Amino acid sequence: MAEQRYEILPPASTTPEQRYEILPPEETGRNREQFMEGSIPRELIEGVGSGLIGIGEGVLGGAGLLSDIVAGTDYADTVTEKAEELRDYLGFDPEGIVGKGAEVITQFVVPGVGIAGKVGKGFMKARQLAGKTGKLTKTERANLALKELGAVAGIEMAVSGDNTTTIGDWVEAGPTQTTDLIGLEGAEKNLARVTNRLKLLGEAFVIGGVAQAGLSAAGKTIGDAKLTKVGSEAVRKKIDQVGSWADNLVEKRALNTPGEELTKFHSRIADAISFGRYRGSMPEQVADKRLMLDGQIKPQLDFAERTLRKIETSVDDIVKDLPEGGSISTAGVMNKVLSYMREADPDLKKKLLSSLPKEVRTDTLIMRAHVDTLSDDVLKGEFLTKNNFVTKDGRNIKTIISEGLGSYVKRSYKIFEDANYTPDAETIKIADDFFLKSPSLVQKELTAMARADVDNVFDQKFMDANGLTRKGNGDTQEIILGNKVTPALAARAREGFLNRYSIKNVDKLKGGYVAKDKLDTSMFFSREDLAPEIRRLLGEIDDPRAAILGTVSDLAQFSAVDDYFSTIAKMSKESKGIGKFFRDGKDLSPSQIKSLTRRGFVKLGGEDGVGSGIGAIKKSSEAVEQAIGRAGWGSLDGFYVPKNIYKDLTTQIAGEANLGVTLLRGGLAMALKGKGISQYSKTVLSPITQVRNFLTAVTFATANGNWPSFGRGSNMYDALTAVGANVFNKGKESVFADLADAQRRGVLGTNAELREIQDQLGKGLGTSTAGEAQPKNFIDAIRGKPVTNKLAKGVGNVAKGFESAYQASDDIWKYYSYQAEQAKIRGMLEGASEADQIKYLTKNMNDVSIEASQKLRAGTPDIDDLIKARAAQIVRDTVPNYNKGASEFIKLGRKLPFGNFITFPAEMYRTSFNIVRQGLDDIASPIKAVQARGRQRLLGFAMTTAIVPAGVLEVAYATSGVAREEMEAFKRSFGASWMKGATLIPTGRTEDGKIKYINYSISNPYDVLSRFANRALSEADAAIIEGKDFDQVFLDVAIGTLGEAFAPFLDEAMLTDAILDITYRGGRTSTGAKVYNPEDNGATKGFKIAGHVANTMIPNVLAVADISGGKIEASRAVRGFLGDGLGIDAIASQDKMGRQRTWKKELLRLSTGVSEQEFDPKQGLRFAAYGFSQGQTDAKRMFNSLTDDFNVTGPQLLKGFEDANAAKFRNDRAYYRMIQDLRTMGLDDRAIRTTLKENNIGGIKGIMRGEFEPFKLTSDAAKKLQRVGRLDQLPIEEINNVQRNMRGMPLDPNAVDTRSPTEPAAQPRYEVLPPATAPAQPRYEILPPQQQGNLPQPAPTITQASATGPVNPALLGGTPEERAANAFLQRT
DSSP, X not given: OOOOOOOOOOOSOSSOOOOOOOOOXXXXXXXXXXHHTSHHHHHHHHHHHHHHHHHHHHHHHHHHHHHHHHHOOOHHHHHHHHHHHHHHHHTOOOOHHHHHHHHHIIIIIHHHHHHHHHHHHHHHHHHHHTTOOSSOOHHHHHHHHHHHHHHHHHHHHHHOOTTOOOHHHHHTOSTTOXXXXXXXXXXXXXXXXXHHHHHHHHHHHHHHHHHHHHHHHTTTSSSSTTSOHHHHHHHHHHHHHHHHHHHHHHHHHHHOOTTOOOOHHHHHHHHHHHXXXXXXXXXXXXXXXXXXXXXXXXXXXXXXXXXXXXXXXXXXXXXXXXXXXXXXXXXXXXXXXXXXHHOOOHHHHHHHHHHSOHHHHHHHHHHHHHHHHHHHHHHHSHHHHSOOOBOTTSOBHHHHHHHHTTTOOOOOBGGGTOTTOOOOHXXXXXXXXXXXXXXXXXXXXXXXXXXXXXXXXTOHHHHHHTTOEEESOGGGOEEXXXXXXXXXXXXXXXXXXXXXXXXXXXXXXXXXXXXXXXXXXXXXXXXXXOOHHHHHHTTBOOOHHHHHHHHHHHHHHHHHHHHHHHHHHHHHXXXXXXXXXXXXXXXXXXXXXXXXXXXXXXXXXXXXXXXOOOSOOSSOOOHHXXXXXXXXXXXXXXXXXXHHHHHHHEEEEOOOOOHHHHHHHHHHHHHHHHHHHHHHHHTTTOHHHHHHHHHHTHHHXXXXXXXXXXXXXXXXXXXXXXXXXHHHTOSOHHHHHHHHHHHHTTOSSOOHHHHHHHHHHHHTTSOOOTTOOOOOSHHHHHHTSOOOSHHHHXXXXXXXXXXXXXXXXXXXXXXXXXXXXXXXXXXHTTTOOHHHHHHHHTTTTTSOOHHHHHHHHTTOOOHHHHHXXXXXXXXXXXXXXXXXXXXXXXXXXXXXXXXXXXXXXXHHHHHHHHHHHHHHHHHTSSSHHHHHHHHHHHHHHHIIIIIHHHHHHHHHHHHSSOOHHHHHHHHHHTOOGGGTTSOEEEEEEOTTOOEEEEEGGGGOTTHHHHHHHHHHHHHHHHHHHTTOOHHHHHHHHHHHHHHHHHHHHHSBOHHHHHHHHHTTTSSBOTTSOBSSOTTSOHHHHHHHHHHHHHTTTSOGGGOSEEEETTEEEEOHHHIIIIIIISOOTTSOSBOTTOOBOOHHHHHHHHHHOOOOEEEOHHHHHHHHHHHHHHHHHHHHHHXXXXXXXXXXXXXXXXXXXXXXXXXXXXXXXXXXXXXXHHHHTTOOHHHHHHHHHHTTOOOOHHHHHTBOOOOOOOHHHHHHHHHTTOGGGOOHHHHXXXXXXXXXXXXXTTSOOOOOTTOOOOOOOOOEEOOSSTTSXXXXXXXXXXXXXXXXXOOOOSSOOOOSSOOOGGGGOSSHHHHHHHHHHHHO
């Protein structure tokens, strides 16, 4: 007979209410509160709320519609009005993808899925009742599909309201476009409502059928001809319709034509479309022309760089063979080269050339000819051909440039580049001596200073003291010198000269927009010869290489931009589609101009040429030079464009601001550059990332069906040779010519990640102020100004080498794809008529350059050029390209401290869509070979994105000894947040049972397309295993999926994450690891914090040590190569986590970019169990926090106890799931218990059995209540009921609850404990119930059980609080 015991009973309810709460999304580097307070959760809530209202509106509106038709009432209108009033009252106005998406899912998807599920279950139940078993037959599957489709379509029709739109409404065409109810009344309106609902029913049925058929046919129709020409043509047309609809919407928004103005809603959609695409509101041909600018400039720079390198190499070879102390040096020869290039006198030029070593003369002549050719291109460009500009001294600019042929090389000065530039004392003395000997120059400077004098410095006293006289006044006055120039006047003139040229004193722009691409006309006024003393005063940069390359860059850019603007001007005359956006002011009457400006058109250059901020002349304020400077729009000067186009053509300039705004702007810019430096260090300067960048880029080719081993007319050797020649600037000129062609067509030099980092480093916020110099390389960005010393330049050159290698990895595969696409186009067009060839190559004349168009009209088409143009277009559209991914949305994202390389995932979405679209376009072609190429492309895409990853995974499961269930268990319970959607490939086990795997997602750029689907499946699996209801499962899946899809854009950047670790997270990382110990002293904390932040910015190439938890330890590579490979005793080959690093593994990792990881189940258990134990403690605190509240009530205590145990139940259920996953991975119960015991982790017994153990009311809680005078509020009986009902609840959601509802619960018992102090009386404590065997226990009375006779008060505790609390518990 068991001893009668007291216990706290659960609530009297026989079916305990299960409380569920919506948990925040699993943290993925973002903190939950910040996430939940942002616009995303608000829109999610508004969307769900509006969707629920929409369901009621649809159902009630449908019922009202029947009454309206039969009885002539207007209930349907009333329902619609009340629904809108309710939305307004609740503030539900969902917007954007999240808001509108949640609304649609709530109103249509959830009811549809629910009804489909019920239909499916009913069908299967009816089938079972009919005695049918086994798989469904084809007929049964078809019947089930039809019933589900009908049910879904019907429910969608039932919940739709007056404001529900169809796809027909979206594209503003088609049979399902609904009728607008505005203006309709009575029977006509009711008929329109019925018709609209039937259209929605039909569309839902068709879309559902297509989706279901598509799912069943996936993977079976890609590789063969089942994707017929007719089907592809239909799909392609639908895609084109959507594209045309978007283009038309953006066009209407930009043009703002009277009578075609968009509604506010459609205007927002148009703005969103423009914001999300690289070309904004511009026509595609105009935007693509801009993309080619860099490609036109870079080949000229590469040629100059290549020629200079030849000269330097030749000189180095000469110097190397000379005896030490010889008269020839590399610097001396390069200075002579520069002198030759600048010399105008023919005789002196010959002498300078003769003085050069003969080995460099030919290349020097080539370099001079290259600069002259570029100058000649400027002369022949549209800007100077159509304008006859002259300088203030009457010289024609064409004449100036012509005279400079053979001698022009720009001069660069520090004063124009460094706001902090100050001449040294020796330079100032030399300049003052020069001014002392130059009275005319002094007089000129003093006159300029006097005209601008607002402080009356040039008063009569100053004039008399320096022997000066004044002639005239105001802006016409002149200062006349006396007998000589005094040292004071020379110094004053020198100061005025410097102040006039310093960029510190350049007029600041007030803010606004300036052209992104401009004709830099200032170089036309910097060709005057300055005295050597003045050049030194200005800080002439004595660097022949910089001077020559700067000259080539200026001239090449001028020609490219001139061609860009002139091409747009020509297209505006020849194409109505472009002409409507670019209106030549010379062809417009004053009335037409006024009409355009009313519609928001802007004149390029401003109404009077002022305000464009283009081509600002720093050296002179003369009106004539200002006019030329404002002509930076070239052939587009005076054109009128829509405001949206104007913004696309310009960039915003930050004007001067108050101190607070300036500090905020500067701080954010610094943070963004820090973000760029950390990304640069961990990618470009990481050898492993360099290797991975090359190896993963192969998928860009294979996804387009260009397999390296089978590429027709192209091979990897050619690509490696060509790009290698580009990197090292050494190779055959024919190869360079081919590379230049690819560059001009926008194929090369567009690595998304590298260009994003370069922009991050160089532009910061992207709102530069006038005159602000941008860093040119990694070292410039770190120092904040151009480097000058040799060491810094050397480091910069090394970093530049890493950049070149990173870009080359991308260019190799793009060059390969470009050549492969050309070869395939040539092959598939063999035998086709010229008309069909031209039709395919020009997309039915919708994509053709002006030059090609002119040749086609003349009947002399250049088929080879058209093939190259088409191949380049395909590569630009189907391979990640920074220029095409840099939309305003992406640019904005780069200016935020969130997201890592956001351009790249955005490009993966864009290019993946374009691969499919290109494949469908080809399949729809009338040329059979083109159709086959389309199927080949789609097959390549399917193979790369789905079939190969799935195949590799299946092979790994079959050969590694690690089952699928084990990897799923690992990801579910122990995988980091970023692993949830990843593809993890098992490779085997270690001798002690650890699972080895690699993350295939890192090696597959297209993983971004599938990881949100993988995350959805993982979240659903985890939620179902934890026993969550449908709503919670749906929410977990939705939040996890959205989080995965937007993680690249919203997760903290590396530097931001580190800063949050040491601030918001209180010294812990997002994974819970400690950055520092709270008990560390200040100096130690500071060191660990600095090390943690610095670790994000230390280049991986220098990472010989890791900084973790403030400790500096040898890196894995050092441990592998030195500790294991060389056996250096001071370096352990095993890290602090017990992971063995071997030189073989590290070499494999370095050469392949693939890192094999290990998972130790015991270690995973230890870390996870700590977290769950903390969860149990936190759950208890939910109740215990109420016990010291002076105002707490009984219902609050009961509610707190229930909530606390509900939280513990959720925690323990996840704890149990983790235990079960460990069992799946092969860890037995003994090992689990041993591991937990070794780490002093308790509270596991019930979890190991799968039974819930609610926590109990303790005497400490009663003591606290006694101290605050609320012990009498404690609802003991109700709390007892909570405990009794929850004890033994199965933690496995699939387990059957076998507990008997009449099973008695043993009562609490008193046990004599050892005395607290020697003289103290024995104490009683409430202990957990003890079961004696499996025999049923007698049912106790639920009222009360007390000890016989009075209890000695001395036995109730030593203090008054203890005695009162225990006496209270004893009485109940």
